[in-house]
Every structure is written in structure tokens, then in C-alpha cells.
Amino acid sequence: MSLIPQDIDTPATLIDREVLERNIARMATTLGGKGLALRPHVKTHKIPQIAALQLEAGAIGLTVATIGEAEVFAEHGAADIFVAYPLWLSPGKAERLRTLSRSARISFGTDSAEAVREAGRLLGDDAGRLSVLVEIDSGHHRSGVTPEEAVLVADAARDAGFPVAGVFTFPGHSYAPGMPGAVVDQEGVALQRAATLLREAGHDVAVLSGGSTPTALLTGGSVATELRPGVYVFGDAQQLELGRCTLEDVALSVASTVVSRHEGSGEVPRRIVLDAGSKMLGGDRPAWATGFARVLEEDGARVTALSEHHATVIWPEDSPLPALGERLRLIPNHVCVAVNLVDEVTVVSDGAVVDTWAVAARGRNS
Numbered sequence: 001m002s003l004i005p006q007d008i009d010t011p012a013t014l015i016d017r018e019v020l021e022r023n024i025a026r027m028a029t030t031l032g033g034k035g036l037a038l039r040p041h042v043k044t045h046k047i048p049q050i051a052a053l054q055l056e057a058g059a060i061g062l063t064v065a066t067i068g069e070a071e072v073f074a075e076h077g078a079a080d081i082f083v084a085y086p087l088w089l090s091p092g093k094a095e096r097l098r099t100l101s102r103s104a105r106i107s108f109g110t111d112s113a114e115a116v117r118e119a120g121r122l123l124g125d126d127a128g129r130l131s132v133l134v135e136i137d138s139g140h141h142r143s144g145v146t147p148e149e150a151v152l153v154a155d156a157a158r159d160a161g162f163p164v165a166g167v168f169t170f171p172g173h174s175y176a177p178g179m180p181g182a183v184v185d186q187e188g189v190a191l192q193r194a195a196t197l198l199r200e201a202g203h204d205v206a207v208l209s210g211g212s213t214p215t216a217l218l219t220g221g222s223v224a225t226e227l228r229p230g231v232y233v234f235g236d237a238q239q240l241e242l243g244r245c246t247l248e249d250v251a252l253s254v255a256s257t258v259v260s261r262h263e264g265s266g267e268v269p270r271r272i273v274l275d276a277g278s279k280m281l282g283g284d285r286p287a288w289a290t291g292f293a294r295v296l297e298e299d300g301a302r303v304t305a306l307s308e309h310h311a312t313v314i315w316p317e318d319s320p321l322p323a324l325g326e327r328l329r330l331i332p333n334h335v336c337v338a339v340n341l342v343d344e345v346t347v348v349s350d351g352a353v354v355d356t357w358a359v360a361a362r363g364r365n366s
Contacts, residue, residue, distance in 0.1 A: 005351055011254055011274075011275055012255045013255075013346065014329065015251055015348070016250075017347050020251040024054055027229065027232050028054075031227060036222070039063050039228050040062065040232075041084065042069065042073060042361070046072075046340065047339075048360055060080065061080030062080070064081060064084070072364055082106075082108070082209070083106070083109065087108050087109065087110065087119065088115050089123075097123065098123060106131075108132060110157060111143050111145050113153050114156075116156050116160045117156055121160075125161070131164070133165050133167060133168045133209060135168055136190050138189075139190070141173075151198060167208055168209035168210065169191060169210050170228075175238065180215050183214075183215055184215045187210045187215065187219075191222075191223050206225070208223055209224065209226045210226075211226075213230060213232045233251065234250070235252070236252070236333060237291070250331055252335055253329035255329055256276035256280075258326045261273075261323070270315050271314050273312055274310075276311050281303075281306065281333070282337030284334035290302055291304055292305070292306045293306075295329070296329040339359055
């Protein structure tokens with residue numbers, strides 16, 4: 001990964017262009033070789049320029065979490081967008097979907113008969129311009145119905161005037177050590193069961209959508225027709241600890257400067273403090289994570305405490321303690337959150353700034 005350009009003031013969010021493009025190409029090539037379509041989740045980056053790179057590499061469309069995100073990417077030319085969320089429409093949201101459907105192919109998620117009935121009531125004759133995917137719970141136990149409950153939801157969607165495109169699931173319980181492999185199997189079983197029941201009930205199920213970054217490259221021989229990973233474009237500290245990427249795969253980091261250093265003694269830890277806190281990195285830390293962030297230049301270092309503008313890093317005893325003013329790159333635990341904290345990112349290549357990209361969908365949470 002490129003060094004921090006001298007003209008960058010810290011803290012700053014950096015994207016290594018070469019690593020980003022390599023990550024995009026690898027996922028597209030791997031899934032294509034397995035006969036799986038790629039519909040990346042762009043809530044990770046929220047940046048139209050990256051979505052364009054993903055589409056150019058062969059993605060069939062985009063996944064978003066909100067109507068607001070869909071609006072941003074449609075404005076930048078995306079023609080096929082799936083809102084992978086169990087939407088409950090208001091009159092305002094229905095009108096926004098109606099408008100979107102005039103410029104792009106739009107589908108959205110649901111996990112209840114009540115939601116699609118309300119959506120159908122609000123959209124009226126325009127319901128047929130959008131399609132619905134029924135969300136299946138494959139073990140994450142967030143939103144989604146059991147495969148056996150999917151027929152009721154799909155029937156209600158059809159009765160409300162929506163084409164039922166298929167089913168989708170989010171195997172979010174893959175975000176834990178030792179889980180990705182087992183979760184791939186659970187995802188396949190749930191999607192297959194739901195699709196079988198829907199077809200027996202007369203639904204023409206074409207799309208079986210799954211996938212997360214921890215599981216995507218493990219999926220093979222699956223019943224899924226498409227996968228929706230997001231974090232793979234950047235990598236993050238969670239993916240490192242799950243063994244789903246390496247340090248060489250990390251495309252996004254937060255440039256920071258050592259503002260305090262302490263050699264430590266006795267019970268006082270050997271540590272440095274960097275000028276990138278929770279307002280740059282986010283505060284996510286799963287119970288299994290070894291820190292709040294990682295240091296790209298020193299694999300043994302860990303961010304053990306975060307304040308709004310301080311990152312406290314415990315430094316290995318066998319490695320020289322960085323000097324005051326030294327610049328280091330931090331790897332956030334959850335890159336989706338970190339990107340949403342900044343208005344723009346700096347694109348670097350070979351140690352030089354080559355572009356600045358606005359985080360155009362930042363804050364588009366509804």
C-alpha cells in the first residue's frame with residue numbers, strides 16, 4: 001500500500017487505487033468463474049466512482065440499504081438497483097420509489113404481508129413497475145421470515161400487484177471466528193427451501209440472492225444466483241481477524257499522526273496516541289475483536305481505546321516506539337461506518353494523491 005503523501009494533513013481517509021481495483025477484479029472474476037452474478041452492496045463505500053468500477057468489472061447491478069442511497073446511485077447512472085431492506089413505505093417514500101422506477105429497474109425487500117399490502121396501496125397501478133424479493137432468515141435472526149413463511153408474503157406481494165423476483169438473505173452471523181464456512185451451507189439450505197416452496201405455490205422464482213464478504217469467496221456449487229458482498233472493496237480489521245483478507249488487501253486506511261508517546265514502565269502500558277479517534281474510525285468492536293482498529297505498518301499493534309479524537313495504541317515491546325510526528329495508517333474495524341463519517345476520501349497511488357471522491361451517499365439514511 002502507498003505511503004501517506006506528504007501533502008496530506010491528518011487525520012484523513014485514504015484509498016489505495018491499485019488495491020481497490022485489484023479487490024474489485026478478484027471478486028468479479030471469482031464469482032463469474034462459479035457462475036454467480038455479483039450485485040455489490042454499495043452502502044460500504046457510498047461513492048459513485050467506485051460503483052462505476054464495480055459495474056465496469058461485471059457487476060449486474062447494485063445493492064443499497066435505503067431509498068436515499070438508491071437515489072444517489074440512480075442519479076449517477078445506475079440502471080438496476082436492489083434495496084435490500086424490508087421497507088415499510090410512507091406516502092413520501094412511495095412517491096420516491098415511483099420516481100426512481102422511471103429511470104432505473106428497482107426492486108426492494110420485504111418480510112411481511114402487511115408491508116407489501118401497504119406498499120401496494122400507496123403505489124397503486126405503479127406497483128407493477130417495481131419487483132419484490134422476500135427476505136429469508138438463514139440464521140442471523142435479524143429481519144427475514146422462515147422458508148415456510150415465505151409463501152404467505154409472496155402471495156400478498158403478488159396480490160398487491162408486485163412481481164415477485166425471488167428471495168434473498170443476509171448471512172450476517174458469518175461475522176464471527178470459525179463461522180463463514182458453516183454459514184455458507186446454512187444460507188444455501190434456506191434459499192433452496194424457500195425457492196422450492198415458492199415455486200410449488202406458483203411463483204416464478206428467478207433470483208436467489210445471498211452473500212456477505214466473509215462468505216462470498218467460499219460460495220461454490222450454491223443454489224444462489226447472485227451475491228451481495230460490500231466490504232470486499234476495502235477490507236477492514238474485522239475481515240483481517242476472520243481471515244477473509246490480508247494486509248495487502250486493505251485498500252482503505254485512516255492516515256494519522258503520533259501526538260503522544262510513552263515508553264511505559266511497570267503497570268503503565270507502552271503506547272502511542274494518534275490523532276484519529278472515533279469520529280474517524282467509528283466505535284464498533286465485536287466481542288471477539290482484539291482492538292478498535294489495527295495499524296497497517298505494525299501488525300502486532302492494537303488500538304485499545306478510542307476517544308473522539310484520540311486513538312490509544314498499545315505497541316509491541318519488540319518493536320521501536322514511533323516518534324512524535326510520525327505518520328501511520330489505521331485500519332478501521334468496520335469500514336462501512338468509517339466511510340460514513342467523512343465527506344470525502346483521498347485517492348492515492350504510488351505515494352501521490354491522484355483524486356478526491358465525495359462520499360455522495362453519506363447520510364442518506366431514509
